[in-house]
Amino acid sequence: MTGNRTKAGKARFGADAMAPATDTLPGVFPREMGPNAMAYLQEVIDSGLGSNMIQRFTDYLAEMHGRKYCIGTTGCTQAIFAAMIAMDFEPGDEIIVSPISDYGTIAGILLENYIPVYADAAPGAALIDPDSIEQRITDRTRAIMVVHKLGLCPDMARIMAIARRNDLIVIEDVCQAILAKCNGQIAGTFGDLACFSFDAEKTCGGDVGGAVLTDDPDIFKRLEQRVPGRGAVTEPGFGRVYLNRGFALQIPQCSAAVTLANLEILPPQVKQRQATAAALDRLIDDIPGLSSYNVPDGHTHSYWMYGFIVDPDAFTCTVDQFAQQVEAAGIQAAGLGRYYLLADGVPFLRDQALARQFPYSQPPASYDYYPDSYTGDAVPHARDFLERWVRWFWTEKYDMNHVDLMGRLIRDIAERHRR
Template sequence: MKNKNTDASRRKFLKQTSVAGAGAMLSMGISPSLMAKGLDNTSRPAILGGPAAWDKARWIKWPIWIPETDEKRVLEVLRSGVWSRASVVSEFEKVWSDTLGVKRTLLVSNGTNALIVALNQLDIKAGDEVLVPPYTFISTVQAILMNGAMPIFVDIDPETYQIDPAKIEAKITPRTKAILPVHILGMPADMPRIMEIAKKHNLLVVEDACQAPLTEINNKKVGTIGHAGCFSFQNSKNIPIGEGGAVVSNDEAFIDRCFSFQNLGLPYGTAVGTFNAGSVRIGTKVRLTEYQAAIGLAQLKRLDAQTTTREQNAAYLKSKIENIPGIVPYKTYDSATRISFHLFSFRYKKEFFQGLSRNAFMQALRAEGVPCSGGYTPLNKQEFLKEAFASKNYKRMYHKDMLDYNKYMEQNQCPENDLLCTEAVWFTQNLLLGSKEDMDSIASAIAKIHANAGEVKKTLEK
């Protein structure tokens, strides 16, 4: 039989020591909630001489190449001497179409040219305006300019980093021809709302899915929802070939035109090396090679499993860091059913790190063995736009009032994007191919920098 007085004293002692322990942890900058998350924020940061959270040499290298399984097909192609576009490129196109559940794929030299070709063959040309987000790689906007059209920037949703559908209609004018949403970082834009707006205003939609292979909205692959979708197979992408891109669509006549345009304007189906077919339209030459397609077919075999690993690790990492004060991870739309995570991002709020700057925070994080970057700078403020407006072609295509750069800048301000560009921190997709131990190490690295932010700041920001 228990002694009630002894039991009561024991409970009192445990309560007092727990409170005292929590107080001691708080006084040392140690958060009990983070300890409960399994995060080690008691160690001294590596930038201050402590042990690194992780060995950067242990991260999975990218791209992945497995000679035993990957090289046979590539060597066969190289030894065949058939290197220009032929049957292997066609095979890649068929496999990619089947993977996405779309009728047709056209492979081209890179994602930038995929966008250029798609916009061109949707007849987006001089005088047209294309609505585009500012949080994207420069290729998205360069493709608009290369077709003589005018990019009009629509600010982002600050939580998802995607083009904000609530801000689209205010930017539509009689010259608006298309919306170019970008599924940036591998996360999806709000396509259901974007398609509703496009239908209402009779606009074309070209999806920049260059960073988002296998991302899904309502179980439908991005890139297959709009009138056309574009993908990239550049070396850092989730399907690395070195360079490469694709245009996909369910509109077969459109893909036939794209094929012709990227093959010197020769009729669709004209074989490489044919000289007497006669071109039927103005064109360029951005064909993919056979050996690139062979590399791509090897990479495609791993894509589904890698995408699942990235998504699982991203969710786990997010759960580990979202309670660290000053770390605000991405959010996704409810319609997102799968995310490819080309990049993992969060917003860094320095006021919760005793004013430690983002650059200093990233320096400390790299010292822990965790590679990271600050991502994009505001695209709508870069000098290439001014240079385009001053070019001979744009002066001939547009009235001078439309090329007033200062006025354009005033009308294309994107304050949410400006703020994101000062706060974002990125991890590349290969980090998400690691183990849960790797994710724990990333989270603990952030936690111990937070716990020692004041001292880190004194050391790095003297």
């Protein structure tokens, strides 16, 4: 992203900050809002903030995924934090994490003083490699945090088998992949817990919002007590007694109202994203030197982001220059996503680990953090992928004419720089 095209820019300048460089291609904003959004908001207002909107939102999301329990939060960062609070691991316990993600995936891990251990991606892929997970398991490993990056699940059958064999909890970060599927099963229904985002620019935007889904009644009880309950129980004759660390992470009623209305229109929007992205894949694969992201058999991509892979040897320009030209041609926010490599993007962890500061001071820190666990050297496949991958936000507003235009723009750049 360039200039003000950041979350901070959008907060300050509104949707104009996220406007596309041309008026030919639509941008992500303004989002289409579900037809019931205003009625649901009105209900919240008319009830004097006494509505049951949060319950209706959580029931809807749980039912949509066929899961038993749901807690609404103010974002996916907070959903993951809530999941971490509910786990009751020990400080210094290790959680194996996908290497390519947003800081929100690990923030809750760090706040609970657990240790994120990055597994590598599969070669040529953005998703965690089950073999690498197995290599990272130690006697301190307690959980696997699987990120369904871009809109795509990794091999969940293998990951769940590894987890069960090693008695590990699986948390799915579904932030980017609502309604993606793996062998017919929907994202967010594999792990012990699944965390969602309804941030304004996500596939289902609800302004701020998130959720945790689970089928486990004990996990749900802990989540309920620590998120809406903030860690307290009420003792007769005394009042609130705080039995655990809780935190004010609950989704507000207005966000629940907007998100509920937008969930109601989500399935056809995802279908539209899939149809247009598949059409662009065909055009990209027809351009020598470029290739579409390989969606493995049995997987259904829900396309929060679209991207293609550039063979750097095929062109006279660098991959960065290629991406800059894609954005300059009018494809909003196209660029490389190097910052998604958490091992490089979160350097304070490296400093903390090298200095053996808490929780890295905890005996026994069973994983050898020194010298390169918190650099891209630890996850070379993930790093290599991000060096060659040009991506941008996909939107249900794209139609086949937009796809044709994008295909032509990208082909033109490729031909101008062909080696």
